[in-house]
Amino acid sequence: MKRHLNTLFVTTQGSYLFKEGETVVVKVEDEVRLRAPIHTLGGIVCFGQVSCSPYLMGFCAERGVSVSFMTENGGFLAKVQGPVSGNVLLRREQYRKADDQKFSADMATAFLTGKITNSRAVLQRAIRDHSEKIECSELEDAVQKLNSALRRLQSYSDLDSLRGIEGDSANAYFSVFDNLITTQKENFFFKERNRRPPLDSVNCLLSFLYVILMHDIRSALEAVGLDPAVGFLHRDWPGRYSLALDLMEEFRPFFADRLALSLINLCQVQDKGFNKKESGAVWMDDETRKTVLVTYQKRKQDEIMHPFLKEKVTVGLLFHTQALLLARYLRGDMDAYPPFIWK
Numbered sequence: 001m002k003r004h005l006n007t008l009f010v011t012t013q014g015s016y017l018f019k020e021g022e023t024v025v026v027k028v029e030d031e032v033r034l035r036a037p038i039h040t041l042g043g044i045v046c047f048g049q050v051s052c053s054p055y056l057m058g059f060c061a062e063r064g065v066s067v068s069f070m071t072e073n074g075g076f077l078a079k080v081q082g083p084v085s086g087n088v089l090l091r092r093e094q095y096r097k098a099d100d101q102k103f104s105a106d107m108a109t110a111f112l113t114g115k116i117t118n119s120r121a122v123l124q125r126a127i128r129d130h131s132e133k134i135e136c137s138e139l140e141d142a143v144q145k146l147n148s149a150l151r152r153l154q155s156y157s158d159l160d161s162l163r164g165i166e167g168d169s170a171n172a173y174f175s176v177f178d179n180l181i182t183t184q185k186e187n188f189f190f191k192e193r194n195r196r197p198p199l200d201s202v203n204c205l206l207s208f209l210y211v212i213l214m215h216d217i218r219s220a221l222e223a224v225g226l227d228p229a230v231g232f233l234h235r236d237w238p239g240r241y242s243l244a245l246d247l248m249e250e251f252r253p254f255f256a257d258r259l260a261l262s263l264i265n266l267c268q269v270q271d272k273g274f275n276k277k278e279s280g281a282v283w284m285d286d287e288t289r290k291t292v293l294v295t296y297q298k299r300k301q302d303e304i305m306h307p308f309l310k311e312k313v314t315v316g317l318l319f320h321t322q323a324l325l326l327a328r329y330l331r332g333d334m335d336a337y338p339p340f341i342w343k
Contacts, residue, residue, distance in 0.1 A: 007216065008036055008044045009293040011286060013072070017044070018053040024060075041065050043219055045212070047289070048072030066219055070211070081222070090225045093330050094243075098230050101159065107232035107246070107337065108162045109153050114250035114339030115166070116153070119173045120146040121342050122253045126180050133182045145172035159233070166233075173253070177202075180261050187271035188264045197281030201274040204282040205263065205292070209256040210248075212296060217251070218244040220319040224327045247322060254342040255315065259299055268295060308338040 008024065010017065016027045024041065026034040038059070043066045046052065052067060060067050061082035069077040097103045123139045123146070149169040156162055170193075178190040181202070190202045198204040218241050221228040231242030233249070263269045273288030284292070300316030313321055322340050329337040 006036075006041055006297060007212075008034075008041055009047070009212075009297075010044065010050045011047045011072075011289050011293065013049045013286070015046075015050045016053075017046070017050070017056055019056040019059045024056065038063050038065060043068065043215070045070060045215060064223075066222075068215060076211070087225055090327060090331060091227050094226055094230055097330060098232060098236075102157065104232040105157045105159050105162060108159055110337050110339045111233050111246050111249045112153055112162060112166050112169075113150065114341060115252065116146050116149050116169045118250060118340075118342045119169065119253040120150075122180070122258060123173070123176065130182055134179045138176050138179055142172045142176045145169070159235075162233070177257075181264055183265050183267060184271065197277075197279070197283075199280050199282060201269075201271065201282055201284075202260070202264070204274060204284055205260045205269065206256065208284065208289070208292060209260055209296070210252065212293070213251060213256050214241065214244055214248055216300075216316075216319050217248045217323075220323040221247065221326075223320060224323045226323065226327055226330075247319075247326065250322065250340045251319070254340070255299070259296065263292065263295060305343075307341050307343055 234242035
């Protein structure tokens with residue numbers, strides 16, 4: 001049975017990582033800050049001016065531990081990994097089916113069913129738990145729009161129409177996202193989704209969480225032998241991990257959006273941790289980034305009942321579980337792919 005493995009996030013600038021026996025060592029200015037046995041790690045992610053010894057990178061590649069390099073603000077730079085795992089026949093089947101428009105539309109419907117259903121659940125949970133703090137009528141209207149989108153998904157079988165429904169549902173969901181922020185309202189507010197760069201603190205937080213979620217989804221797909229670059233809803237584009245974006249749709253509202261709201265509403269992040277540049281772009285400082293990453297790791301250790309398998313798994317293993325179910329479906333071992341539905 002696959003164990004939940006941690007991702008080691010290194011954010012301290014000037015850190016140096018090296019191998020010592022079976023252990024990854026993190027040193028900053030000649031002081032050892034951390035020792036982590038390699039068998040406890042599923043991946044290493046380095047932000048900014050962080051360097052690794054060639055021996056460590058080779059060691060990680062041998063052990064199936066990916067090493068990713070990001071800019072300080074979370075932009076992807078490069079990834080070091082060993083030989084691609086999985087059966088080449090599985091990937092060939094993935095490529096064949098990605099070229100089948102009908103199959104791609106069916107897969108897109110499954111991914112979007114997961115995303116829209118989970119978006120609706122986030123709003124319904126807010127109505128249930130915070131009715132005294134929020135404008136429930138606006139959220140209830142948005143829930144009805146999401147219900148309509150779910151019905152419309154079953155009526156269309158072309159990708160362009162499905163993407164249009166996804167856009168409509170995202171607009172309905174994000175139109176009331178600001179209502180879900182119940183504390184620090186003077187500093188944390190949401191008007192619209194913006195990115196590259198984010199123009200406010202909430203979008204900055206969402207974008208950063210999506211980046212690290214993408215890393216985990218991509219790693220899960222590679223671990224089961226699928227190509228994260230060839231998707232169904234998101235089509236091929238140089239440098240885009242389309243299948244990772246597909247699978248990520250199910251987890252954006254359930255995992256990333258809820259975590260962002262929790263960080264704000266519990267005052268775990270504060271306005272002083274976000275800096276606005278002359279260009280209007282907003283970036284989080286190092287301490288805030290560390291807080292987000294630690295909370296992200298802790299959330300992955302929570303247990304949840306898997307709606308399809310009917311057994312408890314950690315949230316961190318959900319990504320691998322869904323990737324495995326997707327691989328089984330593509331191989332023909334299942335009649336349909338069951339998207340993750342949060343209940």
